[in-house]
Amino acid sequence: MSDVAVIGFAQAPAERHSAATTNGVEMLVPIFHEVFAATGLTKDDIGFWCSGSSDYLAGRAFSFVSAVDAIGAFPPVMESHVEQDGAWALYEAWLKVLTGEAEIALAYGFGKASAGNLHRLLALQLDPYLLAPLWPDAVSVAALSARAGLDAGRWSEQDMAQVAARSWACARGNPRALPPVDAEASVEELLSRPYLAEPLREHDCAPVTDGAAVVILAAGDRARELCERPAWITGFEHRVDSAALGARDLSVCASAASAGQAAGARRAEVAELHAQFTHEEIIVRQALELGDDVVVNPSGGALTGNPMFAAGLARIGSAAAQIMSGRADVALGHAASGPALQQNLVCVMEGR
Amino acid sequence: MSQPSGPQTALHAVLEISFDYTRSLGPTLGAFMTALADRRILGARASDGSVHAPPFEYDPVTAAPPEELVEVGPGGTVTSWSWLPAPQEGQPLDVPFGWALIKLDGADTAMLHAVDAGSAAAMRTGMRVRPRWSGRRGSGITDIECFEPGEPPASGTVSTAGTVSTADAATVAMLTMPITLSYEHTVSPGESSFLLALAEGRLIGQRCPACQKVYIPPRGACPVDGVPTQDEVQLPDTGIVTTFCVVNVPFHGQQVPVPYVAASVLLDGADIAFQHLILGCDPNEVKMGMRVKAVWKPREEWETSLRNIEYFEPAGGPDAPYESYAHHL
Numbered sequence: 001m002s003d004v005a006v007i008g009f010a011q012a013p014a015e016r017h018s019a020a021t022t023n024g025v026e027m028l029v030p031i032f033h034e035v036f037a038a039t040g041l042t043k044d045d046i047g048f049w050c051s052g053s054s055d056y057l058a059g060r061a062f063s064f065v066s067a068v069d070a071i072g073a074f075p076p077v078m079e080s081h082v083e084q085d086g087a088w089a090l091y092e093a094w095l096k097v098l099t100g101e102a103e104i105a106l107a108y109g110f111g112k113a114s115a116g117n118l119h120r121l122l123a124l125q126l127d128p129y130l131l132a133p134l135w136p137d138a139v140s141v142a143a144l145s146a147r148a149g150l151d152a153g154r155w156s157e158q159d160m161a162q163v164a165a166r167s168w169a170c171a172r173g174n175p176r177a178l179p180p181v182d183a184e185a186s187v188e189e190l191l192s193r194p195y196l197a198e199p200l201r202e203h204d205c206a207p208v209t210d211g212a213a214v215v216i217l218a219a220g221d222r223a224r225e226l227c228e229r230p231a232w233i234t235g236f237e238h239r240v241d242s243a244a245l246g247a248r249d250l251s252v253c254a255s256a257a258s259a260g261q262a263a264g265a266r267r268a269e270v271a272e273l274h275a276q277f278t279h280e281e282i283i284v285r286q287a288l289e290l291g292d293d294v295v296v297n298p299s300g301g302a303l304t305g306n307p308m309f310a311a312g313l314a315r316i317g318s319a320a321a322q323i324m325s326g327r328a329d330v331a332l333g334h335a336a337s338g339p340a341l342q343q344n345l346v347c348v349m350e351g352r
Numbered sequence: 353m354s355q356p357s358g359p360q361t362a363l364h365a366v367l368e369i370s371f372d373y374t375r376s377l378g379p380t381l382g383a384f385m386t387a388l389a390d391r392r393i394l395g396a397r398a399s400d401g402s403v404h405a406p407p408f409e410y411d412p413v414t415a416a417p418p419e420e421l422v423e424v425g426p427g428g429t430v431t432s433w434s435w436l437p438a439p440q441e442g443q444p445l446d447v448p449f450g451w452a453l454i455k456l457d458g459a460d461t462a463m464l465h466a467v468d469a470g471s472a473a474a475m476r477t478g479m480r481v482r483p484r485w486s487g488r489r490g491s492g493i494t495d496i497e498c499f500e501p502g503e504p505p506a507s508g509t510v511s512t513a514g515t516v517s518t519a520d521a522a523t524v525a526m527l528t529m530p531i532t533l534s535y536e537h538t539v540s541p542g543e544s545s546f547l548l549a550l551a552e553g554r555l556i557g558q559r560c561p562a563c564q565k566v567y568i569p570p571r572g573a574c575p576v577d578g579v580p581t582q583d584e585v586q587l588p589d590t591g592i593v594t595t596f597c598v599v600n601v602p603f604h605g606q607q608v609p610v611p612y613v614a615a616s617v618l619l620d621g622a623d624i625a626f627q628h629l630i631l632g633c634d635p636n637e638v639k640m641g642m643r644v645k646a647v648w649k650p651r652e653e654w655e656t657s658l659r660n661i662e663y664f665e666p667a668g669g670p671d672a673p674y675e676s677y678a679h680h681l
Contacts, residue, residue: 020538021540025540032578059533072574072575072576129381129527136451148432
């Protein structure tokens with residue numbers, strides 16, 4: 001078993017309406033070049049490739065196979081795909097390096113969510129017998145979770161608006177976040193706006209976003225050669241909650257708590273959380289038992305750019321960048337998938 | 353495809369895809385859906401004694417199928433809710449409504465459904481609701497059209513157009529869920545050039561700056577080198593058949609009578625073949641390496657599509673030697 005570290009990260013600028021195709025090639029080629037230039041690697045150095053994307057999102061069959069063009073995959077490469085956020089592709093890549101099957105591995109995720117009706121489309125990730133036939137949209141499902149926490153006294157609409165205001169303020173320092181529509185809006189101003197799906201307002205919901213992200217992993221000495229300060233992975237865990245929305249308490253998140261405990265989340269000084277709604281940041285923060293001194297989402301987080309199938313991977317990459325740049329010693333990246341934080345992944349990294 | 357509104361705007365078009373998912377229900381959901389057709393709602397008793405409604409198929413703790421299904425409701429209590437001002441296609445109601453998690457009387461878990469409450473002001477956590485049955489039976493969870501505020505009738509008999517006993521209700525064993533999704537597809541800049549040139553009767557490929565291979569249609573990135581292909585190359589409408597098959601199987605939407613030949617056509621000067629039809633000869637005469645030329649539709653029918661070439665037909669001349677195209681197979 002090897003020590004494994006993140007040694008490279010790049011993400012495409014988040015866009016509300018990308019001109020790219022849904023197979024991701026145009027968004028991926030520039031970030032592959034960027035991450036190779038930064039690490040001094042070429043495609044021939046990569047022993048394993050793994051991607052995260054969805055044909056439902058792309059509206060075409062085998063979109064991930066078209067995306068492989070961006071790799072330059074002839075002669076054939078060792079390659080895999082998950083129909084999940086690229087963070088789960090990174091987990092598969094991590095296992096390949098950990099078990100010695102590859103020395104360097106690359107995970108990427110891409111999505112052009114603006115091509116279809118994202119919030120309607122996401123009904124198809126629900127139970128196909130009892131839930132999907134009702135076509136519950138993703139914002140309404142999240143709103144049920146937000147209401148559960150409001151009713152339980154776990155947060156207020158003011159707390160939620162504060163998360164939004166802080167996220168957009170942080171995003172000013174992140175050139176890859178979406179351009180803000182109204183970064184200056186105060187919490188009071190946000191709370192005076194109409195509901196999108198009560199109790200959620202527009203600022204509570206991550207914008208529909210197109211984008212892509214890539215993370216490179218390397219083993220032991222190879223990581224030390226390639227990166228001055230690798231982000232060593234000390235805990236990498238994922239867990240899942242019941243698919244039955246009415247059978248769990250939507251104001252808390254047992255799977256995030258369990259993944260966080262197993263991965264050692266409480267060590268983190270800085271955390272990038274994949275919260276697609278303001279209240280989800282509060283839930284995950286509580287589930288991971290992050291103290292008030294932990295810096296959460298210095299990049300602005302998914303609320304300021306949520307490319308489907310790439311945003312979770314970008315959280316891990318952004319957390320790793322905190323270590324590689326020397327700004328933090330222990331950082332945490334979190335990714336979520338499914339309705340109302342059903343699936344949670346936690347990656348804890350440290351500088352040495 | 354729409355014409356671009358400016359030189360930098362890629363071609364784009366709406367694509368609607370649809371598919372009917374037909375699913376078998378199995379013993380637990382089959383019993384649940386059959387009971388719905390009978391205007392009754394069932395839950396499953398779990399190993400810890402709690403009642404899950406809708407029923408689980410496998411116990412969340414022991415993973416065993418439920419031993420007992422018990423009737424719950426029809427009244428229930430809202431445990432969480434949201435308000436949807438603008439309903440979307442396929443949702444239970446086409447007027448603003450509430451989504452709610454509803455704990456049916458006798459159950460310990462909640463069911464997701466719509467509540468027809470008129471306005472958000474009429475919704476609250478803890479409100480009592482009752483099912484409103486749809487006019488259809490056997491449609492699964494949508495047999496319940498929605499819930500509405502209020503208690504169920506005291507007698508326990510349910511207000512519907514009529515009731516049937518379990519014995520009369522046909523067993524619901526299969527459900528079909530039609531799915532329709534709409535996308536706005538954009539083509540890449542290279543594909544845009546290719547399609548716009550086709551509308552003028554020209555064939556445009558792109559050359560990889562690293563390996564010099566010519567791709568038609570352009571692919572955005574060279575699959576060998578992973579670099580964008582940018583240099584445009586005009587190609588002739590002649591080439592060879594690399595490989596082919598004779599289609600004898602009729603299928604829905606088929607546009608050419610069987611038997612006919614679908615082939616990989618490699619244009620002269622190109623390094624990748626694309627699929628097209630070979631007509632204008634007996635299928636038995638088609639060979640690997642055979643020279644072919646495009647047969648174009650009448651000019652007035654040209655659009656931004658490879659369908660402007662109706663098919664390829666034999667061009668005569670000697671066949672290409674196998675070695676010249678072996679690496680394209």
